[in-house]
Amino acid sequence: MRRPLQVTLLVLSGLGLLHASLFTDLFLRYVKEGMRPLLIASGVLLLLLGVAEAWATPAKTHGADHPERGHGHEGDVRELGRGGDAQDPGDEGGAHDHGGHGHDHSTVPRVAWLLFLPALSLLFYAPPALGAYTASREAPKAVASGQRHFDPLPATSPLPMTLTDFTRRVQQDPSGAVRGRSVLLTGFVTPDKGGRDTWYLTRIILSCCAADAQSVKVRIHGTPALPANTWVSVTGAWHPGGTLGTASAPADLDARAVRRIERPINGYTDDLPLVPSR
Amino acid sequence: MQKTEVLAGEPGATPADPAHSAAARAGEAPAHGWPRFWPALLLGAAVLPGAVVFVVGRWSDGQAFQAWRTVCLAVTVQALPFLLLGTALSGAINAFVPAHVFSRLLPSRAALAVPVAGVAGVVLPGCECASVPVANSLISRGVTPAAAFAFLLSAPAVNPVVLTATAIAFPGNPAMVWARLLASLVTAAAMGWLWLLFGREKWLRPTVRHTGHRPGHSRWTEFRQGFQHDFLHAGGFLVLGAMAAATFNVTVPRTVLDAFSGSPWLSVLFLAALAVLLAVCSEADAFVAASLTGFSPLARLTFMVVGPMVDLKLIALQAGTFGRAFAARFSAATAVVAILCSTIVGGILL
Numbered sequence: 100m101r102r103p104l105q106v107t108l109l110v111l112s113g114l115g116l117l118h119a120s121l122f123t124d125l126f127l128r129y130v131k132e133g134m135r136p137l138l139i140a141s142g143v144l145l146l147l148l149g150v151a152e153a154w155a156t157p158a159k160t161h162g163a164d165h166p167e168r169g170h171g172h173e174g175d176v177r178e179l180g181r182g183g184d185a186q187d188p189g190d191e192g193g194a195h196d197h198g199g200h201g202h203d204h205s206t207v208p209r210v211a212w213l214l215f216l217p218a219l220s221l222l223f224y225a226p227p228a229l230g231a232y233t234a235s236r237e238a239p240k241a242v243a244s245g246q247r248h249f250d251p252l253p254a255t256s257p258l259p260m261t262l263t264d265f266t267r268r269v270q271q272d273p274s275g276a277v278r279g280r281s282v283l284l285t286g287f288v289t290p291d292k293g294g295r296d297t298w299y300l301t302r303i304i305l306s307c308c309a310a311d312a313q314s315v316k317v318r319i320h321g322t323p324a325l326p327a328n329t330w331v332s333v334t335g336a337w338h339p340g341g342t343l344g345t346a347s348a349p350a351d352l353d354a355r356a357v358r359r360i361e362r363p364i365n366g367y368t369d370d371l372p373l374v375p376s377r
Numbered sequence: 378m379q380k381t382e383v384l385a386g387e388p389g390a391t392p393a394d395p396a397h398s399a400a401a402r403a404g405e406a407p408a409h410g411w412p413r414f415w416p417a418l419l420l421g422a423a424v425l426p427g428a429v430v431f432v433v434g435r436w437s438d439g440q441a442f443q444a445w446r447t448v449c450l451a452v453t454v455q456a457l458p459f460l461l462l463g464t465a466l467s468g469a470i471n472a473f474v475p476a477h478v479f480s481r482l483l484p485s486r487a488a489l490a491v492p493v494a495g496v497a498g499v500v501l502p503g504c505e506c507a508s509v510p511v512a513n514s515l516i517s518r519g520v521t522p523a524a525a526f527a528f529l530l531s532a533p534a535v536n537p538v539v540l541t542a543t544a545i546a547f548p549g550n551p552a553m554v555w556a557r558l559l560a561s562l563v564t565a566a567a568m569g570w571l572w573l574l575f576g577r578e579k580w581l582r583p584t585v586r587h588t589g590h591r592p593g594h595s596r597w598t599e600f601r602q603g604f605q606h607d608f609l610h611a612g613g614f615l616v617l618g619a620m621a622a623a624t625f626n627v628t629v630p631r632t633v634l635d636a637f638s639g640s641p642w643l644s645v646l647f648l649a650a651l652a653v654l655l656a657v658c659s660e661a662d663a664f665v666a667a668s669l670t671g672f673s674p675l676a677r678l679t680f681m682v683v684g685p686m687v688d689l690k691l692i693a694l695q696a697g698t699f700g701r702a703f704a705a706r707f708s709a710a711t712a713v714v715a716i717l718c719s720t721i722v723g724g725i726l727l
Contacts, residue, residue, distance in 0.1 A: 100609070105605070105609060128451075129450055134455065138454065141457055144461055211609040211610060211612065214612045217450055229447055307455060308452060308658065310452050310655065310656070
């Protein structure tokens with residue numbers, strides 16, 4: 100890989116990271132919020148590396164016998180000195196023959212080209228956040244058990260809850276406090292392949308990055324499903340079944356009202372619904 | 378009917394044969410180093426999973442392809458800061474740290490240096506992407522490879538960040554943290570000693586690149602050049618590994634897990650394989666392990682011990698840094714040793 104290309108690659112990667120983390124919230128589609136400072140620092144560092152490499156180039160063209168590169172062999176440096184300034188159609192191919200051990204140390208191997216993919220993706224064609232497709236294929240996240248004590252539910256009606264909390268109340272709270280209560284949940288729509296007239300209100304939760312995405316689902320009864328990936332808030336009451344407070348109780352909801360909402364900025368959390376009361 | 382098909386098939390296959398062997402010969406022509414078509418192979422390996430997913434994706438409205446891209450980019454973005462940390466550290470070790478520092482810090486007997494280096498992994502707060510370039514620069518600075526490999530294996534698993542994450546993921550279960558620490562250290566030391574016994578220098582690609590500081594050259598330039606080279610190199614392999622991990626992530630639904638959770642022995646092997654295929658960052662794998670509730674604690678421990686030591690993106694990084702001959706042998710041996718160690722340690726502690 101020629102040096103101008105290396106500079107381009109470093110600068111593009113740096114810009115891509117900065118674009119995703121500093122100027123926009125794109126990074127929230129892929130990793131958690133806490134990564135932001137690290138990503139900004141990485142972007143700045145890559146930009147600096149690229150600028151330093153570009154800035155060092157003129158010094159090298161003055162004479163091939165005064166190599167700037169701290170490592171590499173004399174022969175390789177001269178090879179690169181010529182190849183870098185003149186046309187070098189073979190890229191590192193010539194250096195391969197020349198080096199004799201099949202691995203040139205002063206140029207970057209071709210595998211580095213792959214780094215253009217994430218850089219350009221972040222800059223121009225960022226893939227969307229995970230949604231209904233992933234959620235429909237994943238088994239629902241098991242809600243952590245072991246909570247013995249449940250506080251009484253606040254008297255607010257409808258009561259805003261997270262999907263995790265709702266599931267826990269239904270399946271673990273022995274007092275059955277959720278029975279008959281009107282609750283307010285938000286999430287996105289995942290179609291239910293098996294059921295008729297039911298769909299899943301879903302949240303995808305990350306522990307580190309989108310590769311370990313897990314979903315929390317509450318099955319919604321009583322209203323037709325909106326298109327997949329639509330963000331909605333649902334008001335309703337627990338759909339009776341099984342024994343409330345045990346694992347036999349389904350985390351289901353009879354919906355009374357479904358309203359479209361904006362996608363939250365950080366979609367990969369199971370936050371309390373921030374829906375203004377009207 | 379069958380016979381005619383075979384007969385018809387045979388002439389068709391024969392003309393293809395010479396071309397095939399010619400291609401093979403051309404590929405093997407440069408006897409030393411890697412075959413000339415290695416970059417093409419690499420590209421094929423990188424593009425093929427994507428292409429397959431793309432075709433499948435067309436079939437299911439492109440959602441699979443989008444999910445694949447998201448997961449692939451997520452793994453890359455998550456790992457990039459840690460890879461930068463590792464390559465910066467490796468560049469700094471190369472340019473600023475004299476070789477005699479390490480010979481003074483580590484016991485001169487290699488058999489003793491291995492466990493010391495394993496415990497020293499505590500100081501590198503990062504995930505596994507950071508440890509590969511650092512181990513490489515340690516070797517080039519005169520550290521015995523066995524000790525460097527013990528460090529390479531233990532660093533991502535035993536540092537405070539990862540252990541804290543494990544404690545948070547398994548609340549009220551400190552035995553899991555201790556078991557993870559112990560099993561990882563034992564595996565790292567065992568692999569170091571195994572390398573002392575059976576390792577061959579020739580499996581390692583010669584690390585001529587790291588020459589250390591040379592008189593008459595600016596240390597800063599050396600640092601910058603080494604940093605840049607290592608980052609571009611390892612970064613390419615990181616993307617490759619991320620693509621492979623994303624392919625498995627998208628094509629194998631998590632619901633397959635339930636089929637294996639019943640049998641205790643199968644579940645240990647299955648979660649070990651899952652750790653390799655999913656390539657979850659070592660700082661997060663405890664949370665993933667905690668969510669695999671259908672599995673025994675022993676199987677989940679194996680997941681957390683194998684994951685930071687062997688996974689797809691790590692194998693790609695090692696192949697790029699140390700050579701394929703090394704990566705294949707080392708990863709296979711490490712997987713076996715890690716499963717054995719976590720089974721024994723887990724059997725005692727959990």
